[in-house]
Amino acid sequence: MLRQEVDFAEIIEALYRQTNSDLGGHGVLLTSIGTDGRPNVMTIGWGLYGWFYHQHPVAVAAVRPACHTHKLLDEVGEFVLCVPTDGIADAVAFCGSESGRDYDKFKETGLTPVASALVKPPSIAECPIRVECRIYHRQRPPHYILTPEHREMPLEQQHTIYFAEVLGTYRA
Numbered sequence: 001m002l003r004q005e006v007d008f009a010e011i012i013e014a015l016y017r018q019t020n021s022d023l024g025g026h027g028v029l030l031t032s033i034g035t036d037g038r039p040n041v042m043t044i045g046w047g048l049y050g051w052f053y054h055q056h057p058v059a060v061a062a063v064r065p066a067c068h069t070h071k072l073l074d075e076v077g078e079f080v081l082c083v084p085t086d087g088i089a090d091a092v093a094f095c096g097s098e099s100g101r102d103y104d105k106f107k108e109t110g111l112t113p114v115a116s117a118l119v120k121p122p123s124i125a126e127c128p129i130r131v132e133c134r135i136y137h138r139q140r141p142p143h144y145i146l147t148p149e150h151r152e153m154p155l156e157q158q159h160t161i162y163f164a165e166v167l168g169t170y171r172a
């Protein structure tokens with residue numbers, strides 16, 4: 001598989017656009033993996049990306065404890081952000097509504113897991129932009145980062161905020 005390393009600055013706009021519904025996006029796919037080696041993929045619509053005095057750019061994602069992904073991120077503190085094309089919108093919707101506890105979402109959607117360069121979770125062959133990340137800080141609530149509606153949920157149900165360094169950015 002041809003994979004070209006690119007500067008994060010080249011893809012940050014596409015990543016933001018696809019993450020954010022206000023910019024016309026439908027969500028980005030986040031892959032994770034358990035210590036048993038089984039990968040999972042979920043859709044995220046909340047993300048902050050940029051350069052915050054780190055050597056590497058930073059990606060910040062928010063995942064609810066109810067998600068299977070949350071358990072996997074506890075086990076292996078790495079993830080890959082995969083920017084989908086419009087052609088796989090159905091798969092993105094499935095990964096955003098069904099859980100890896102109940103389905104092998106790669107099998108169900110036909111998305112193809114491929115080895116990442118620097119982290120254990122796979123990248124997705126059908127996604128032309130992949131951002132490989134390693135978590136350096138997990139922030140449990142109360143963190144006041146999300147909306148007032150989110151903060152009405154019991155604390156234990158509110159999202160964990162993951163701060164991760166971007167180890168590598170690739171186009172395929």
Ligand SMILES: Cc1cc2nc3c(=O)[nH]c(=O)nc-3n(C[C@H](O)[C@H](O)[C@H](O)COP(=O)(O)O)c2cc1C
Nearest residue numbers: 027043044045046063064067068069096098099100
């Ligand atoms: C467009 C879209 C964006 C979403 N964004 C998030 C998000 O940022 N954080 C989150 O915890 N769940 C988000 N979800 C919901 C999860 O993707 C959903 O709960 C998923 O089934 C979790 O999968 P898992 O249990 O396999 O981890 C989003 C769903 C959609 C459709």
